[in-house]
Amino acid sequence: MNQRFTVFFTVAFVSIFFGSCLHSNIGGADFRYSPNHIQLSTVKDLYRFLTYDEKRYPLISAHRGGPMPGFPENAIETFENSFRYQPLIIECDVRMSKDSVLVLMHDETLDRTTTGSGKIHETDFAALRKMRLKDPEGKATNYRIPTLDEALKWGKGKVVFTIDVKRGVPYAAVIEAIRRNNAAAYSVVITYSADEAAAVHQLAPNIMISASIRSTDDLLRLGDRNVPDNRLVAFVGTSEASPQLYDRLHGHGILCILGTMGNLDKQAATRGDTVYVGLVERGADILSTDRPIEAGKALNAYRNRHKLTSPFTK
Template sequence: MRPFLKSSVLRLAVLLALTIWSCKPQQPIAHILAEFHNPSSSYVMVAAHRAAHNGYPENSLPAIRHAIDLGVDIIELDVKVTTDSVVVINHDRTIDRTTNGTGDPEAYAWKDLQQFRLEMPDGTLTNERIATFEEALLLVKGKAMIDIDIKTSHLKPIVDVITQTDTWDHIFFFDNDYLALQEVRDRQPGAMLMPRAYSYQMADSALMLFKPPVVHIDHSFYTEEVCQLIQNHGARICLNALGTQDSIIRSGSLQKALDNLLKYQANIIQTDEPELLIPALEAIGRRTSGKQ
């Protein structure tokens, strides 16, 4: 099939998938967990980066609700801890970019952080405040998994909130700092981890150290060899669409993006465009269970 015809067929299939998908109920957590623990499945899991934040402040409760409504499998959130040990959702070292406040969120007590409001990327001020991790967990519980991007050295409060909300089976921790991941395991021996690797050798070490259910790799070494290594250890392969591939998705070149993302069997894709990626995967049959 000629490339332009192939692209047109995919776009029509995506439109059909969007129509069907918009009428479907959200995925129950039992289905999501079954897929997560089945790395040989052809089902491609979608992770919403900083929640589904197109039209919403990133890492906010409305962005989390939107991600749930879209039917994403995994919601990626960034966590910090206040001076009074409240775990909050925030990505940057400071709150300058995302709120009308300034400074390090970990230098504030929770009650003082509540005075600030979240901003949209264009600077528009909203009525939303920085959310607590507990609020996020209670909102997501039973509906999706959470990928915790560790942005703090204060891990005990995070562990405590997960225990209090009884959501350990929903959670996995992401970091390239293997000492931080080991501390998580020391505090909660059964905790699920997603180590980040930057080479075949680092992926091999992560698999041996943690026996993780998933390894995060980069496009720079997204090869058949490294993917086979991860699959042979019974783990899923997480790859970012962030940046280049998301730009291709936004441009409408869906087939090109899917070819780039799926060519070596990555089966968790983190994206800023879950609204577009999910129906595109639906259209090619990669959101149904089955062997690859």
């Protein structure tokens, strides 16, 4: 075999091998590895991307990053896996170690999602770093607990984060991490009351806020506290909002996040993933889901059918 043929054969083999590896079968469907970046250079880009209009580009938010077998919740490796399939919002959770390091973790304790035990706020970061993360089936992986800084550095030019700040973690510390990593253009801070939203806005007037808005009164309370509409996305809950609330929020230019994790995801798994399309058609703009691959495939078909595009997705 001459040298030229050897080189040709090697290149062809590598191309075929890696091409096949960039496909995976999830949920019985074939998906091509195709990263879809959300590229936002400035905070003004984020405002534009997350402002409602009639041609809005509906999105998936991967709850806790989109865990699945082999991929733990709140792990950068899981974010990377979820990001492969679609333009994506990553919902993640932040807690603080004993020595004040911001880490990604949902629970107050370590037992469910790591090989360690005890409370996070009673554990130094060095000890946290030695633990391995468990996937949803409870199997230990080789992945470690990431810091918020590491996640923000990874996400630049790729995704938008919605950051769930857990009890006991100062909003000021999270905002400082966002600023330290120049991440305001792709970060949204989650709040659960008008007072919390106002506190975040006072600390950082340019930061986008996810506010819990389940009624017109909730929207009025935010206005009374001088939180501008163009700094808000609305979390309307885990059941569908009324058409009147969707219309009111859209009239203010506010996108609506509907949490499908739980009953609505179960409905889609039972009745078919077109359930997700119905939720969007009735007013939801962002679906926060535990089934980001399946929901994303349904929304991608919807976007293609209606020829919906965004200048910020690549």
